[in-house]
Amino acid sequence: IQSNLSRAIFCKMLYQRFIEVGRVCYIRIGDHTGKICTVVDLVDQKHLLVDGPTSGVPRCVLRLNQVSLTDLKIDIPRGCKSKKVRSELTKEDINAKFLATSLSKKAEGKKSKALLGDFGRFKLRVSKTTLNRK
Amino acid sequence: CKQQHDQAVVSTQSGHYGRDPTEDVKRPLTNRRKVKPTKLRSSIKPGTVLILLAGAHRGKRVIFLKQLPSGLLLVTGPYKINGVPLRRVDQAYVIATSTVVEIPAIANDKLTDAMFKRKAKPTKNEREMFIENTSEEPKISAERIALQKEVDAVVVPAVKKVEMLPSYLRSKFTLTKGQFPHQLKF
Numbered sequence: 123i124q125s126n127l128s129r130a131i132f133c134k135m136l137y138q139r140f141i142e143v144g145r146v147c148y149i150r151i152g153d154h155t156g157k158i159c160t161v162v163d164l165v166d167q168k169h170l171l172v173d174g175p176t177s178g179v180p181r182c183v184l185r186l187n188q189v190s191l192t193d194l195k196i197d198i199p200r201g202c203k204s205k206k207v208r209s210e211l212t213k214e215d216i217n218a219k220f221l222a223t224s225l226s227k228k229a230e231g232k233k234s235k236a237l238l239g240d241f242g243r244f245k246l247r248v249s250k251t252t253l254n255r256k
Numbered sequence: 257c258k259q260q261h262d263q264a265v266v267s268t269q270s271g272h273y274g275r276d277p278t279e280d281v282k283r284p285l286t287n288r289r290k291v292k293p294t295k296l297r298s299s300i301k302p303g304t305v306l307i308l309l310a311g312a313h314r315g316k317r318v319i320f321l322k323q324l325p326s327g328l329l330l331v332t333g334p335y336k337i338n339g340v341p342l343r344r345v346d347q348a349y350v351i352a353t354s355t356v357v358e359i360p361a362i363a364n365d366k367l368t369d370a371m372f373k374r375k376a377k378p379t380k381n382e383r384e385m386f387i388e389n390t391s392e393e394p395k396i397s398a399e400r401i402a403l404q405k406e407v408d409a410v411v412v413p414a415v416k417k418v419e420m421l422p423s424y425l426r427s428k429f430t431l432t433k434g435q436f437p438h439q440l441k442f
Contacts (some may be wrong), residue, residue, distance in 0.1 A: 239354040240307065240317075240442045244424045 139191040146216055147193035148225055154179045160218050163201045175208035194219055294327035299352040303359045305430045306349040313340050315428035326369045334408040337425045342404050344372050353442045359414045366403055
């Protein structure tokens with residue numbers, strides 16, 4: 123958790139995304155891989171209380187390494203109820219904003235690449251080599 | 257007990273008492289097994305591209321034609337494309353890809369197991385054993401070559417219709433870094 127002063131410094135310097143109440147995160151490991159959630163509270167140095175009422179994530183505790191921070195943030199009081207989280211998320215239309223992020227697009231790309239069959243992988247390889255040769 | 261049901265031991269003597277077991281005739285159990293061809297995987301349909309996993313043509317991608325009565329799969333390269341002739345292949349040594357080529361049904365009487373069964377070499381007697389076989393028999397019979405041409409005349413145009421499919425069949429399947437067969441979708 124960063125204080126406002128250090129945040130003002132860091133925002134201009136190194137870190138842009140902070141682990142804070144209201145931060146929208148992308149779950150990359152675990153049961154709810156691929157979904158987004160919002161930080162509702164911090165349990166300890168390594169755990170977050172997280173909720174994703176609009177994305178199908180139940181209120182649960184996640185480890186920091188299971189999660190990837192996004193640029194998106196909503197304004198919610200610490201430990202607030204799911205109802206409040208849901209209303210803020212829909213007000214900011216976080217779902218649509220997340221789909222516009224590069225993280226979401228990359229995840230989509232990974233998914234469609236995995237679905238390529240053997241022929242699809244061959245065609246991809248050939249088109250890549252022809253493109254690189256030019 | 258099972259013996260009583262299958263009559264493995266047939267007694268020529270009637271009754272239990274005074275019976276001499278050494279006089280009993282032993283017959284083998286009756287075999288009621290019906291031989292059926294191996295069940296064809298649902299992912300394998302006529303025209304499916306298969307990846308051969310074993311044998312001289314391992315790694316090559318071929319077109320599946322039909323399942324023969326023996327259970328083996330009949331495949332063709334086509335020969336002009338990747339050098340795989342009309343060949344029988346076991347289902348277990350094959351990966352079925354999701355690519356299916358539309359080929360018209362090939363109804364050819366000659367496409368049977370008997371056609372592809374290996375001919376037994378004539379056994380040599382003591383005198384002939386040290387005499388070299390001088391007869392020049394071609395390795396592949398003219399009949400086979402004709403059959404190959406006949407089948408491929410149907411398959412090759414269908415393959416050429418699909419973009420990049422001939423070069424795909426010409427290439428071999430390999431695993432690169434980070435690719436694991438159980439995670440790949442074929």
